[in-house]
Amino acid sequence: MSTPNASGWKPGTPVTGHNAMSGPDTATGNRALMLEEPLLFEIGHVETTGVDLPEPQGGANRLGGFDRTAPIGLPGLSEPETVRHYTRLSRQNYAIDLGLFPLGSCTMKHNPRLNEKVARMPGFADVHPLQPVDTVRGALEVINELAFWLLDLTGMHGVAMSPKAGAHGELCGILCIRAALEARGDAREVILVPESAHGTNPATAAFAGYKVEDIPATPEGRVDLEALKARLGPDVAGVMITNPNTCGLFERDMKAISDAVHAAGGFVYCDGANFNAIVGKVRPGDLGVDAMHINLHKTFSTPHGGGGPGSGPVVLSEALSPYGPLPFTARTEDGVVHLVEEENAAEFEHTEAFGRMTAFHGQMGMFTRALAYMLSHGADGLKQVAEDAVLNANYILRSLEDVLDAPFGPSGPCMHEALFSDKGFAEDVSTLDLAKALIDEGYHPMTMYFPLVVHGAMLVEPTETESKAALDQFIMALRSVAERAKTGDEALKSAPHYAPRRRLDETQAARKPVLAWNDPDMA
Numbered sequence: 001m002s003t004p005n006a007s008g009w010k011p012g013t014p015v016t017g018h019n020a021m022s023g024p025d026t027a028t029g030n031r032a033l034m035l036e037e038p039l040l041f042e043i044g045h046v047e048t049t050g051v052d053l054p055e056p057q058g059g060a061n062r063l064g065g066f067d068r069t070a071p072i073g074l075p076g077l078s079e080p081e082t083v084r085h086y087t088r089l090s091r092q093n094y095a096i097d098l099g100l101f102p103l104g105s106c107t108m109k110h111n112p113r114l115n116e117k118v119a120r121m122p123g124f125a126d127v128h129p130l131q132p133v134d135t136v137r138g139a140l141e142v143i144n145e146l147a148f149w150l151l152d153l154t155g156m157h158g159v160a161m162s163p164k165a166g167a168h169g170e171l172c173g174i175l176c177i178r179a180a181l182e183a184r185g186d187a188r189e190v191i192l193v194p195e196s197a198h199g200t201n202p203a204t205a206a207f208a209g210y211k212v213e214d215i216p217a218t219p220e221g222r223v224d225l226e227a228l229k230a231r232l233g234p235d236v237a238g239v240m241i242t243n244p245n246t247c248g249l250f251e252r253d254m255k256a257i258s259d260a261v262h263a264a265g266g267f268v269y270c271d272g273a274n275f276n277a278i279v280g281k282v283r284p285g286d287l288g289v290d291a292m293h294i295n296l297h298k299t300f301s302t303p304h305g306g307g308g309p310g311s312g313p314v315v316l317s318e319a320l321s322p323y324g325p326l327p328f329t330a331r332t333e334d335g336v337v338h339l340v341e342e343e344n345a346a347e348f349e350h351t352e353a354f355g356r357m358t359a360f361h362g363q364m365g366m367f368t369r370a371l372a373y374m375l376s377h378g379a380d381g382l383k384q385v386a387e388d389a390v391l392n393a394n395y396i397l398r399s400l401e402d403v404l405d406a407p408f409g410p411s412g413p414c415m416h417e418a419l420f421s422d423k424g425f426a427e428d429v430s431t432l433d434l435a436k437a438l439i440d441e442g443y444h445p446m447t448m449y450f451p452l453v454v455h456g457a458m459l460v461e462p463t464e465t466e467s468k469a470a471l472d473q474f475i476m477a478l479r480s481v482a483e484r485a486k487t488g489d490e491a492l493k494s495a496p497h498y499a500p501r502r503r504l505d506e507t508q509a510a511r512k513p514v515l516a517w518n519d520p521d522m523a
Helices: 079-090 113-119 137-154 166-183 200-207 225-231 254-263 272-277 364-400 431-440 468-487 490-494 506-511
Strands: 158-160 190-194 211-215 236-242 267-271 291-293 314-316 328-331 337-340 418-420 458-460
Touching: 113 364, 137 158, 137 314, 137 328, 137 337, 137 364, 158 166, 158 328, 166 200, 166 236, 166 267, 166 291, 166 314, 190 200, 190 225, 200 211, 200 236, 200 267, 211 225, 225 254, 236 254, 254 267, 267 272, 272 291, 272 364, 364 418, 364 468, 431 458, 431 468, 431 490, 468 490
Parallel strands: 190 211, 190 236, 236 267, 267 291
Antiparallel strands: 158 314, 291 314, 328 337, 418 458
């Protein structure tokens, strides 16, 4: 029987001035409930374990020359110590459950708990991708139902459900375009990407082997249609366009762009990360889009961030659907949903697929959450989602444009996100200074320095899930910090003052990160 091992962190002398919160230093380094959390190596004792286990009896060593007898330098902690460590760390996280999360281009919306309940139902939570198909008919029904509604909402012809994230979906769409061009013996090598597109778009095109060329934006922040038309030619495979774009604006010339690209023999890829602004209002298929990924975590509320599972289904036009990847679901005339894979692709007349994106069928937990969100909202609810998201963003834009420069404010209403610049700040105050000061106000900073078409950009997306009261408080906080930036408040340069840690040297942290712990006694 194992017995507890005596180990634990013994607080030493705190580091004086570890943060700038007012008040005397404490013996523990804690400031009331703002706990000073050491590293695991500083909590546990190296070369001890949380429990004592008896020495194993007998048995030959099967590690060959890879067995290790020297100390490995890992700390040993008991279960309570381990749980408390990670719980204390989690309390230093900012989350949508704590307050408004203004990250632009990310759609950090509230995740309804109904979605979580459905995803945890045993028939979905316990399903395994290697189960026989006949034992997962319910799961296939869910995938097929979600696929149906994605097609209905987008006005497209086919959908690939397996891509695991937005960027993965982008690659899927571009590979469909490549397969369609190869099928007609057309070797094109250039993808056009407007300046207002998401940054992953040119990266995806380059990864797929294409040359990437920029298309400039007009002064009002939209794609320069004439510049695009002038560049189209027999070497252009297609255009990757974000709509609504990263300037927070709807591309009013989208249909004209699609018509021009199609007339030149190319295809239109639309980055659907901002679909939250137009779901239920506009169908991309009606605008001539050939492929579009949909971030289920942005538009349909599945969890976002933290390195967890993602999902980026790709809807395809009739021209690209034959080349969509395997596997996918299909319902036959007898009403049964089948999983179409390599061995039965001919039976479903899908022999031109470019291949697979993943080993299995997608993210079941994300599918169930997204479908629960769709069905609980209904058509009218999803339309209201887009309307409220746009309303909230415009409320922020118009409430702050007198104190923060809004370069595209005159371009008309914004969509789901409001874009500001650092124009008007004191000479030695930066967007970074404002963002760090916003932490002191209790908010995670907005997206900074993106899109690149705006100097010192600040991209704010409130989402539809925030109340007017929550927006008013955020506006008050951001207005206060912006006014300090314009007057050159020196305190901004050392913000945040009330966070668990002071400001990092972010350049050195990126270029020379310290990722390993060294025992100070061994230095």
